[in-house]
Structure formats: C-alpha cells, structure tokens
Amino acid sequence: MAKGKGVRVMVILECTRCVRNEVNGASRGISRYITQKNRHNTPNQLELKKFCPYCYESTIHGEIKK
Template identity: 70%
Template structure:
C-alpha cells in the first residue's frame, strides 16, 4: 500500500490565448514525481476555435 503523500494530483489547465480569463478550462491529473514542473498541453479552445496551449493554473 502507498503511504504518505498522494503521487497523482488534480490540476486545472486554462487557455493562454483567450482574453477572457476562466473561460476555457480542462481538469486532468499529473504525477508529481515524474512532472514536478508546470504542465502545458495543446487542447482545443471552443472560444478561440483552434488548438492552443493550455497551462496549469493554481486552484
């Protein structure tokens, strides 16, 4: 059994190109040991109508 801190954490990704803050958001999980830095993924933004970089934000 795993003891101590949970390895996988829930993160929120937000579009970096949208002028409106808090519009296009995705929820995913990441492994803290393998990826200690900020997560950035290319996801579809329905308000920009294209694939853009979505970066991790604080909760």
C-alpha cells in the same frame, strides 16, 4: 492514521490565449480542462495543447493554481 498526499494530483489547465484577449475587461469565456499529473515525473507546471471552444482552435493550456 491519515495517509500522506498521493503521487497523482488533480490540476486545472487554462487557455493562455483567452486570458490575454480580454476586451475592455470582459472576455467571451475561458476554456478550462481538469486532468491529473504524476507529481514525481512532472514536478514543473504542465502545458498541453488542447482545443479551445472560444478561440475555435487548438491552443496551449497551462496549469493554474487552485
């Protein structure tokens, strides 16, 4: 029998500042992190402050859809 989806799911966090700072349709890069979250404890989208190597500082990284 197939089991249902687990409680913990994989999510991708993307830098919100790099996405907005595109110059002429091209950016230097977009920082992404992969992590897990508990679906029952945090049903809304996850936002964490992580280091972005393209911005050279800690910025807000938000959850994106796969």
